[in-house]
Amino acid sequence: MKSILIIGKVWPESASSAAGSRMMRLISVFLKAGYTVSFASTANTSQFSDDLHKLGITSFNITLNNSSFDVFMKEHAPQLVLFDRFTSEEQFGWRVAAVCPNAVRILDTEDLHFLRAARQTALKEKRNVLPGDLQSDIAKRELASMYRCDLSLIISSFEMKVVKEQLNMDASILHYLPFIVEDISVEQKKALAPFDARQHFISIGNFLHEPNWDALVYLKTDIWPRIRKQLPKAELHNYGAYPSQKVFELTNAKEGFIIKGRAETVQTVMQQARLCLAPLRFGAGIKGKLVDAMLAGTPSITTAIGAEAMQNDLPWGGAVKNTSQAFAEAAVHLYQSQADWQQAQKNGFRILQDNFTNTVHEKELIDLITLIQSNLQAHRTANFTGAMLMHHTLQSTRYMALWIEEKNKSH
Numbered sequence: 171m172k173s174i175l176i177i178g179k180v181w182p183e184s185a186s187s188a189a190g191s192r193m194m195r196l197i198s199v200f201l202k203a204g205y206t207v208s209f210a211s212t213a214n215t216s217q218f219s220d221d222l223h224k225l226g227i228t229s230f231n232i233t234l235n236n237s238s239f240d241v242f243m244k245e246h247a248p249q250l251v252l253f254d255r256f257t258s259e260e261q262f263g264w265r266v267a268a269v270c271p272n273a274v275r276i277l278d279t280e281d282l283h284f285l286r287a288a289r290q291t292a293l294k295e296k297r298n299v300l301p302g303d304l305q306s307d308i309a310k311r312e313l314a315s316m317y318r319c320d321l322s323l324i325i326s327s328f329e330m331k332v333v334k335e336q337l338n339m340d341a342s343i344l345h346y347l348p349f350i351v352e353d354i355s356v357e358q359k360k361a362l363a364p365f366d367a368r369q370h371f372i373s374i375g376n377f378l379h380e381p382n383w384d385a386l387v388y389l390k391t392d393i394w395p396r397i398r399k400q401l402p403k404a405e406l407h408n409y410g411a412y413p414s415q416k417v418f419e420l421t422n423a424k425e426g427f428i429i430k431g432r433a434e435t436v437q438t439v440m441q442q443a444r445l446c447l448a449p450l451r452f453g454a455g456i457k458g459k460l461v462d463a464m465l466a467g468t469p470s471i472t473t474a475i476g477a478e479a480m481q482n483d484l485p486w487g488g489a490v491k492n493t494s495q496a497f498a499e500a501a502v503h504l505y506q507s508q509a510d511w512q513q514a515q516k517n518g519f520r521i522l523q524d525n526f527t528n529t530v531h532e533k534e535l536i537d538l539i540t541l542i543q544s545n546l547q548a549h550r551t552a553n554f555t556g557a558m559l560m561h562h563t564l565q566s567t568r569y570m571a572l573w574i575e576e577k578n579k580s581h
Contacts, residue, residue, distance in 0.1 A: 188458025281455025284309035396498035469514035487518025
């Protein structure tokens with residue numbers, strides 16, 4: 171029986187974040203390929219966690235800096251181990267390598283954390299990202315994690331270029347795997363609410379994610395007042411998981427700026443809106459909210475960061491604008507122009523069809539993993555940098571973890 175263990179920093183919540191949706195899609199890929207899937211995490215589940223048991227997935231709570239994980243790995247001996255981000259690999263990768271050396275180790279980067287951090291720093295300092303920003307401490311940690319794994323999954327074609335061309339990583343340990351969505355049928359498109367049955371604007375995104383919080387404040391202070399001035403009856407409904415008090419304090423009903431909190435289902439609220447606004451000023455990866463908007467037939471106004479690696483050479487399903495004035499003008503125009511709105515909707519459907527409904531990516535992933543498994547020693551021999559980093563990690567991290575474990579025993 172083929173088996174995979176997924177080690178997650180958190181339990182997947184597909185209704186809360188794009189990362190959760192991505193993880194659930196990955197799980198479905200392995201289930202379809204005939205794998206027995208197990209999921210382990212040091213975190214606690216929440217009321218919003220996906221029901222893994224319903225999918226036949228066994229769940230385990232694991233402990234950080236504790237040799238009980240080694241016993242757990244010996245008992246289960248999975249053929250594949252997938253880490254849901256580089257910090258999970260840092261914590262458990264060396265233990266997996268020591269206890270189950272023949273297990274293929276896979277890292278799902280989700281997005282490149284160091285790229286997002288570099289852009290955030292550049293925004294704060296009001297400058298462009300410099301080459302040196304991509305050699306930060308977090309970049310060194312994340313790239314080291316990628317090298318130590320047998321394969322890293324990259325969600326964005328732009329990020330593939332960054333790691334291959336700017337940071338000279340070997341393509342043999344990288345695999346491009348974008349968001350994959352089901353194709354929208356003609357009947358589903360016809361069932362969507364038309365232009366004149368929709369009203370108001372929507373923004374959506376997990377409020378704990380810093381790029382989303384920055385975009386929300388940017389909307390509130392710079393963009394929405396410009397839109398509202400020209401559309402005095404329009405409202406902006408802001409949805410997202412985990413809203414804090416400071417998020418709710420942004421509500422101003424008189425200005426039509428309303429914090430709605432968690433959406434029961436993304437598609438329900440997205441299909442009611444006429445336009446989606448996503449003025450992201452930093453970030454990385456592929457933006458799940460914009461995929462959701464296209465699936466709902468809802469045109470979007472976003473930035474170059476938001477649309478990055480999503481459209482390729484196709485026209486955007488809405489508009490891409492990088493200044494608050496241009497962003498607001500595009501939003502007002504598309505909100506009022508039925509013909510342009512309908513064309514934007516078609517553009518969105520085309521982007522989905524050409525870039526995100528291609529299940530060839532899934533087959534390529536399983537085929538590549540099978541190939542790596544059959545030539546694991548040669549594959550690792552070709553990645554000397556990874557072997558070197560694993561050697562030093564096994565020494566330094568192992569002794570630090572053992573010290574922490576002994577320290578914990580004394581308390």
